[in-house]
Amino acid sequence: MIIPVSIAVLVTGGVYLLLQRSMVRIIFGLALLSHAANLTLMLAGVSAWRGEPLPDRVDTAAAADPLPHAFVLTAIVIAFAVTVLMLALAVIGHNDDTKRMPPTGEERAT
Amino acid sequence: MSMVWTLAVCALAVLASFPLTRTLGRHAGWPLAAIYLVAAAVFWPVASRVMAGETVAWSTPWVPDLGLELSLRADGIGVVFTAIALLIGAVVLSYSTAYLSPGRNLTFYLYLVGFTFAMVGLVLADDLILLFLCWELTSLASFLLIARSGYSGEAASMRTLLITFIGGLTLLAAVGIMVAATGTTGLQEALAHPVWAQRPGLTTGVAVLVLLSAFTKSAQFPFHVWLPDAMAAATPVSAYLHAAAVVKAGIFLLMRFSPLFHDVPVWNATLVTVGLLTCALGGFFALQKTDLKKLMAYSTVSQLGLIVAAIGVGTEYALAAAVLHTIAHALFKSGLFMMVGVIDHSTGTRDVRRLPELRRAMPLAFWTTVLGAASMAGIPPMLGFVSKEKIFTALLEAPGPAWTGWAALVGGALASVLTFAYSAKIVFHGFVDGRGQDRWPEDAPLHATPPALGIFAALPILAGLPLALVVGVLDTPVDRAVSAALPHVEPETHLALWHGVNAELVATLLIIAVGLVVIARRRTVMPALEKETFRLDGAGVIATLVAPVARAGMQLALLVRADNPTRHVSPVLVALALVLGGGSAGLLLTGSLAEQHPDLDRWTDVVALVVIVLGVAGTTISQSRLAATVSLSAVGVGITVQIFSLGGPDVGLTQLLVEALTILMIMLVLQKLPLRFGRSPRLGQKAAMGLALATGLAFGLGAFALTGRRERSEIADYYLTEGPEITHGYNVVNTILVEFRALDTLGELTVLGMAGAAMVAILSTVRDRYLDPPRETDRSWVPDPDIALRPRGSAADRAIHQAWGNAVPMQLLVRLTAPLLVIISVILFWRGHNAPGGGFIAALLGSAVVALVYLSSARDQAVGPARLPMVLIGGGVALAILTGLWGTVAKGSFLAPISGYVGDLYLTSALLFDLGVYAAVLGLVMEAFNLLGAAGGRERTRERADESVEGELAGPMDTTRGETPEELAERELADREKALAATRAAGAPDGPDPKGRGRVGRRTTYLTHGVPPRNLGDRSEP
Structure with a gap:
């Protein structure tokens, strides 16, 4: 009941930032959204079982579902790669306004 | 077999065009022409067997699952067209060596040679699919040849593509129907199939489709538009296109399908009427033109009309006439075209109104042109006379009531008057009248014609003269071609110059008589015709047809074609909120959901929630970039807490390290951006907030309604109980990543690598001065603070204005922590299989070392050798894939782990896979620090991007889009x-x-x- 509230808060903030003009804010929005997605994935493993999935130390009966963990781990790293790429885009021309593109010397008369 | 060699030699010519043009420039035409002659020589045994009455076939399986075979077959038609394509091709290539401007001319030779390859493949194909493919290749080749002539060829080439591809579609439909109806893709079997006799309606339909395809290629009315357009191409291209290749492909198609359709009434009627109409229209348009090349183009349209009409008659005699005229036309038209090129070369114009009197200046060219024009006009003793006579005879045989033959003959004769007239126009206006003489001052000499230009232009025309005198030698080839087009007859052609007095001869004499009158009165008749009487031209028609489609497309594209991300994102978000929120609410209200598990919450969740709420609030509200970034990191910490509390040590560690690195990178980027965000939002601020609240609510509802309502999954039990036994590893999450679901991880790894490569690729498409604008134009640049506390050189001054002093504590810290971090990283990597750790976490910790080293430097400089990050990324992905292949080889399954004891140590190939993960992550982080961190010090972003591919450079490259x-x-x-x-x-x-x-x-x-x-x-x- 509590984690869904966290998810709602993250999505609200993420969507709000996603709709802004600044590329950096959009990146922040996507970061919040990916947090929300990761928490949702974790919830798919049912949060009643919260033991670490290390069968040699934790009782298997109490251990959390390891599969969502593996998914989320993958998702975190991919989100990282995407964030880095988008940061590289944001910094072109030292201007991250998505409405006014910075000049690149390649404008074509349209 | 040797047929294949012919094709192989043609293919070799395509490949050879690269090195030949590189070393020889425009003179590459010589060796290429020699290769054509070799191809023809290789073809000779096949041709002589065909002439002896055999057919030569060859095939090899192509796509066995579909029963497709790559089959070739040489019969009379194939031999005649192959010979035309290769021999005329060789002449045109030799001519080009003198015609083209000096330089490499790669595209010219490459496309032309490719064209020949496609054409030879087409005429030798014995498979419907192969036939269609080669047909499309010739379309593409003609498009490319026209398009390569630059801006003037752009619109023309698009029209060519449009029309020839319409023909391609109709042929595809025809081929599809034929394959479906006969159940075979073999051309000869399909043509001979009994189904055609049983279903005349189907036969007629396919006949119409085939003839439409041929009309588009052979420029028959109303598809003739593209051929004069194609004049934008270089003259040798036109010569080849008109005489030997594309337009002849249409004629070839008609002949190829003649066995099936020659007695279908629609086929006969359409071909004869459209052919004669095209012949007359083409002749009329040709007379209107003052540009000799355009005139020549319309004359091709007209001549092809005559051939099409003859094929339409469909009798043995008519097909023989069509074959003969195809040969004659290939000879005189290629030669005449090249002659126009000669005139153009020496005078600089092709417009008859500007030409001086060339007869005396260029007597050889004059007499050659006279011969060519005579052949075109059908004057004895040229080959064109023999073939045209034959076509007149053939037209008399037109099927239907008795009057149709006479009507066809009269139509053909009238059209031929026009032919005679424009042939005369070429000769008299081109060489004799000198309509532009007064524009030519005495001191403006003509350019001398290079020998190769003149010789090879004259060659095909002159070949037509002796051929006409010993026209009997063509009996056999024509016979073989006719028997290929009409399998049931045993043709006995006797070609001769003199056939006695008959209707055709009378017709020819009448044509010549009328033509002479026209010549006598040419000074008044011709200029009168040159006025544009026809407002509506083909290009205009196509433009009118295409414009509304293009407009509709623009309108449609407007819906999705915005740079503005909000336009793309908001519809998706609205839909998501409606579906997810509405659906979840519905499920909750109707009570159709299972009971929620009672024990879902812990008090730690509340801690995380508080941190998250505060962090999100700060991130969204703050206008300062720095404050927003710090708030974002707070959210990350909250999430980490939440993940640890959910029992995911691996995930939590990953999250924490990724968060730290992300924040560092954002900080690097922020130093190049304005201090504060802009104020104005895309959507209205309130609308954005409303949408955000709705989506957030929907997600919360969804998470509440759709999770926590079941027991732990079976797959979880499987991994937890069986996993350690199968993998010998107790960290189940890690074993899932590197063994059970290693393919997922490989995919993820590839995404990482792609992100690194994409960063370099994108940044190296922007020039340095735009990527990092100089301070004068950089609106984000903030000048150094001017704090005059103490004089220059004092400690206070250094502390503010110089970096090195500030970096000292950090450097000391790095000296201590870097080795420790490396050791911890190695331990985490090693123990990953059994305890929290593994490739990702270890690599992120290793990346932290990179980050520390980068940050502790007082000057802005790249970490490590310039090319190292890309090597790490590529090496990591390669290592992971190789490990996977090892699994394939050893265990028959990609990425299957190979493991065993080495002494007491249990080793698995999953460790190698994890090493690949480690390298790729480290490479990405290094690349990102180097690229994002370049802040206008000695090296800027562009230079770093170039260096990560090229190695150390002295400065940024001034290129875009990946120039080497x-x-x-x-x-x-x-x-x-x-x-x-x-x-x-x-x-x-x-x-x-x-x-x-x-x-x-x-x-x-x-x-x-x-x-x-x-x-x-x-x-x-x-």
């Missing part, structure tokens, strides 16, 4: 040559050979000179 250093150097050298030529032309004295002139190649690049590319063109350098 070699290409760049070549371009700059070419620019310099041009500038040099300009100064020479302006009268500057010839200085000593400038440094570096001459052949450009790998050895002359800056990489060996150590000169930065931007300075290569600067000759003031010592």
